[in-house]
Amino acid sequence: MARSRTGTALATVGLVVALAGLGSTALASAPTASAAAPDLTAVFSQSSVWNTGYGARYVITNRGDAASTGWVVEFDLPPGSRVTNSWSSVRTQIGQHYRFTNAGHNGDIAPGAAEDFGFNVAGLGVPVNCTVDGKPCGGAAPTTVPPTTTPSPTTAPPTTPPPPTTPPAGPVVDVSTAAQLQAALAAAQPGHTIRLAAGTYRGSFLTRRAGTATSRITLTGPRTAVLINDGPTGTAPSCPVPTAGWDSGYGLWLFDAPYWNLTGFTVAESKKGIVLDNSQHVTIDGVHVHHTDEEAVHFRRSSADGIIRNSTITDTGLTQPGYGEAVYLGSAQSNFGCHGNSGGVDRSDRVQVLNNDIGPNVTAEHVDVKEGTEGGVIRGNRFNGQGISGANSGDSWVDAKGNGYLIEGNTGTFRAPGTFANGYETHNLLDGYGCGNIWRHNTSDLGGVGRYAVYVSSTSRCAANPNLVYASNTVTNAVTGLTNINVTP
Template sequence: MSRRLPLLVSALALVAGGTAVALAPDAHAAGAALSATLVRTSSWNSGYGADYVITNTGDATATGWAVEFDLPAGTTVTSSWSSVRTSTGNHHRFSNVSWNGTVAPGATVSFGFNVAALGVPLGCTINGAPCAGGTAPTTAPTPPATTPPATPPATGPIVDVSTADQLSAALAAARPGQTIRLAPGTYSGAFLGRAIGTAAAPITLTGPATAILTNPGSSGTNPGCSVPAAGFDPGYGFWLYGAAHWKLNGFTVTGAAKGIMIDASPHVTIDGVFVHDIGDEGVHFRRSSADGVIRDSRIERTGTAQPQYGEGIYLGSANSNWSCYGNTGGIDASDRIQVLNNRVGPDVAAEHVDVKEGTVGGVIRGNTWNGQGIAGQNSADSWLDVKGSNYLIESNTGTFSAPGVFANGYETHNPTVGSGCGNTWRDNRSDLGGVGKWAINVTSTAKCAGNLNVVHASNTVTGATSGLTNIAVTP
């Protein structure tokens, strides 16, 4: 879409010697406005051919263009035509040749390429602006900034997308009150949201379960502590960074190094998503992403690459990682997260919920844990490991059956002073499958003096080799 900047001319009259002189009437500045549309021209089992059709929707002639995009790891450009191509790793730049650089208003030109493998272009820009449309800059394109760009105007309260390019563009242009609506289909790429919503006008990303986000490979250089940077793809299925007040609803995330990553993004609600077949953890609230909710969602088959890091839901960060993910006070205060009515497992290789030290005040209620497939690596041998404090854990149902490694249903640990204390269990039903020792194993009472963990008599257990809990039960 073309955006024209008005030439601001004041309606003033200059009075000199009694003579009024009127200034020129309002006008607008002419300009080129280029867009680039991907058109697949052929396909085969191991690759495809495509053109980018460049259109000038402005009212001035464009003289020169450059289209840039990334391809997922494992997908390569094998040939191209009608352009000058330069490639650095997975990043590709196509600029005009001598005979197709001039694009008159309303005219089109094109260039083409073939690729090996089936990944699609990601993050497409033309002369530095989104390929979906925008006014071409008056200076040469510069590399993308590592800080979020200024948010362009919204295109409407509901933005429908059906391709990976459209999704990336919609995320980049998101603003409070918008809903980005996914059509059924597979979206392959690195999808990052950085816009900030508000409590009154959150940003929503929604779609059916048949809208599938996938990111099969990471690429680029990690600038340290996993922050967004030009050319860096950490392999996350969906990533929010510094993006408060988002709602994620209904879609599926699969085939990624990590599933949904929430960084420095408070007040995020995840509702009814399906996360499965993930290399490490399924959903992670990190970098003090407080006051979030995950509810009515399914998480299965995590830790397919690294079972020891295959948590279903991960709250906060280990204290060994606070130098990266901690706030100015030093801790990862991803506090008051609510984990409600989810189904986690089977084949979640590590804890179904890993509650890290430094986090406080969450609620874990009404969930179903299927412990089949817990791998037992890195001491991950329970449904929940509660190192945070003052959590309410109630009305959950947990089961275990072979294969897997299973020590206890719920465990507490105290890696830092005051952590793993003040948590309350009530109305939980636990079936330890004849393998697990305690339904609720509290590792220390001495480390929680004045803020003891509490296990109510309303909790029940079957199939335990020892019993309900190793501490005194509270009526």
């Protein structure tokens, strides 16, 4: 293609020379070569919607014939709506007008390629008057919604939004007692929705029923529908599997139960909160888990491709502080004998932890990424480290012992009491793991106690797949600084 453009340019030069004596009018009509240039469009989409806001992103595509070196996307939001946080971009604002420029890693877009950035909005107004590099965004971005279509909220949006209120598409089973809930979980079929009434449900709540990719099973209810398991009771098996005469003590247990939606309700006062075993593609949205003896939410036994978002977790590890993780991804190597059902390893891979409020009084890591897992995303969360115990090495918001996690756009704080070493840490407990993780656009306040925002335990053990800490991360009140490794621009 470069050769063709060169030939055109030479032909044009020859034509201009030949016409030199014919006057300016003739010269003006001569063809000219067009330089290669980027041509960017920006397409808006909503990734999740709740009663008082939504999460969204713009995908920026280069339709031109040269790579871009950067981009600027601008839009207006109607009164009553505001961007609360964003990632993979640099945001500025004047009134209701927002301007996003590329981050260090995503301004260079090759022809035919695309990059994106994301943000959360309090309020339901969508962007209008969108431009990219000063030109209309084009594509599917909404540009004609009048600002008056979205009323201003009369109260401030909650810290954690409730889940979407889309009516269920399949058969609905309404339950209002523990016995009804147990029966519905045991009999659930693809496409069913189990709808909880407000109230307290005490008992052992287990399902082994599978949904499908095209027909998921949903358990939904209001925040005032509270599941409590007063167990455990009976004789436990050597490995946790559903066993007659044994109550696990888990608030809600999905075993061999993929493709579920869990939305809106509360799990409390149980040994563990929500446990997923060999249950892939489960979405947990807008739940509240609190006052658990051990961890709050556990993706275990190769429960891959799950999501936990828009949820609130507090007060964990009441009896075993060192096991009071808020979100636990995978299993420790010492437990592969029970949970290593994928080639001897617990492959709870590609789990996304998005836009959650975690803490205070979470006594261990807010997200514990175990060795053997890969490819997850931890984005847009708010970590409150007050009350972290330091027991069993639980002294950071996130401990990344897995590979290839994107840790982006989170806000972390720490205030006494508690034992706090660093905001984010890596460890190499399994050969080849604890590597290739990326930190971008995280904001860390270490409370004058934590040493580093991101502490990488070893560079030599990850020489072929290094961990990267980008300069877009910021830290305040650190004893030492941003990170103990070289910062990536």
